[in-house]
Amino acid sequence: MSRPESGALVLITGGAGFVATNVADRLLRDGWRVRLLDNLSRPGVEGNVAWLKAEHGEAVELVVADVRDAEAVRAAVAGTSRVFHFAAQVAVTTSLADPVLDFEVNARGTLNLLEAVRKMPDRPSLLFTSTNKVYGHFEDLRLRVRDRRYEPENPEVASCGISERRPLDFHSPYGCSKGAAEQYVLDYARTFGLPATVFRMSCIYGPHQFGTEDQGWVAHFVIQALRGRPLTLYGDGRQVRDVLFVEDLVDAMLRAHDAIAETSGHAYNIGGGPSSTISLLELIDVIGELMGRRPSFHLESWRPADQRYYVSDTARFMAATGWSPQVPVAEGIERLAAWLTESGTAASAELVGSGVAL
Numbered sequence: 001m002s003r004p005e006s007g008a009l010v011l012i013t014g015g016a017g018f019v020a021t022n023v024a025d026r027l028l029r030d031g032w033r034v035r036l037l038d039n040l041s042r043p044g045v046e047g048n049v050a051w052l053k054a055e056h057g058e059a060v061e062l063v064v065a066d067v068r069d070a071e072a073v074r075a076a077v078a079g080t081s082r083v084f085h086f087a088a089q090v091a092v093t094t095s096l097a098d099p100v101l102d103f104e105v106n107a108r109g110t111l112n113l114l115e116a117v118r119k120m121p122d123r124p125s126l127l128f129t130s131t132n133k134v135y136g137h138f139e140d141l142r143l144r145v146r147d148r149r150y151e152p153e154n155p156e157v158a159s160c161g162i163s164e165r166r167p168l169d170f171h172s173p174y175g176c177s178k179g180a181a182e183q184y185v186l187d188y189a190r191t192f193g194l195p196a197t198v199f200r201m202s203c204i205y206g207p208h209q210f211g212t213e214d215q216g217w218v219a220h221f222v223i224q225a226l227r228g229r230p231l232t233l234y235g236d237g238r239q240v241r242d243v244l245f246v247e248d249l250v251d252a253m254l255r256a257h258d259a260i261a262e263t264s265g266h267a268y269n270i271g272g273g274p275s276s277t278i279s280l281l282e283l284i285d286v287i288g289e290l291m292g293r294r295p296s297f298h299l300e301s302w303r304p305a306d307q308r309y310y311v312s313d314t315a316r317f318m319a320a321t322g323w324s325p326q327v328p329v330a331e332g333i334e335r336l337a338a339w340l341t342e343s344g345t346a347a348s349a350e351l352v353g354s355g356v357a358l
């Protein structure tokens with residue numbers, strides 16, 4: 001990312017979370033000041049803030065506030081030149097249990113932020129994190145089983161993944177609230193000229209992720225394996241995702257801001273792409289090789305909104321910015337396991353759960 005002018009300030013909403021901590025660490029090392037806005041609702045994330053403060057001291061500011069509070073959001077945006085909007089209700093499962101909360105945080109919270117930015121004299125550039133769930137369930141995508149995974153029959157989808165040309169088809173309250181939010185972001189870029197871009201993200205994994213059964217399945221698998229606990233897989237375990245190590249995501253995010261004149265008004269599919277795909281069963285094998293023993297598991301019925309296959313076609317973003325992921329899956333999993341062990345996260349009592357949702 002281009003070097004900041006002296007004292008330049010970035011706002012990260014959801015700033016205590018997994019992706020935010022990795023983005024903040026990189027920005028702080030690059031010389032930015034960082035303001036984190038978070039309501040600390042996700043268990044364990046206070047530890048991320050403590051770690052950032054220990055590493056970077058007073059260059060980190062924490063605002064404990066909720067994105068549903070428009071006044072607090074307006075105050076937090078003041079004086080910033082870049083905004084990363086990550087604060088969210090992040091789990092499909094929670095959105096099914098409480099769709100109104102999910103809407104208020106994801107859709108209304110995003111609108112609060114957009115309004116705050118729109119009213120600023122010098123508008124900061126904005127990056128919003130959406131999800132592959134906006135493409136729905138892919139009922140038309142014909143799949144076949146090969147060994148321990150699904151693969152698409154269509155050779156173009158098999159080699160390139162799902163592109164942004166795919167029609168939107170919001171599934172689950174979470175898909176709807178994130179989809180509504182990203183459409184507002186794109187429209188504020190179009191209608192009000194906000195410099196704003198959207199990432200439709202697949203599965204991200206890496207250090208500072210407190211994966212649970214509801215969100216963060218790669219980290220959840222590794223945590224359970226480190227604890228010697230069995231896993232529950234919903235479905236048949238052959239579901240395939242492209243996974244992206246968070247360091248590569250951070251690189252993409254900084255490039256999106258740097259190239260905002262080009263990326264503004266666009267939504268990009270972001271993930272590990274066709275070269276970084278893995279099924280649940282294959283991840284269990286990778287963990288088994290890494291730890292010298294294969295985690296045990298049992299199968300339960302499919303959950304709503306679980307896609308059997310999702311792999312991002314990232315060609316559009318790569319062409320716009322020159323980005324490409326660098327960390328191979330096995331290396332990324334090893335680095336995640338090392339962090340979970342060294343930080344004591346795997347031993348933490350807060351992250352109990354044995355199932356997984358993608």
Ligand SMILES: NC(=O)c1ccc[n+]([C@@H]2O[C@H](COP(=O)([O-])OP(=O)(O)OC[C@H]3O[C@@H](n4cnc5c(N)ncnc54)[C@H](O)[C@@H]3O)[C@@H](O)[C@H]2O)c1
Nearest residue numbers: 014016017018019039041042066067086087088129201204
């Ligand atoms: N991690 C992934 O694989 C993935 C995939 C697709 C999209 N995303 C999106 O990326 C963003 C970051 O994800 P993450 O994995 O870092 O999640 P995370 O849960 O680690 O971080 C989200 C943070 O937002 C905070 N938060 C929740 N509700 C809030 C509210 N009302 N006001 C203020 N703060 C609030 C939480 O305390 C948490 O610290 C989210 O918007 C998520 O939907 C993540």
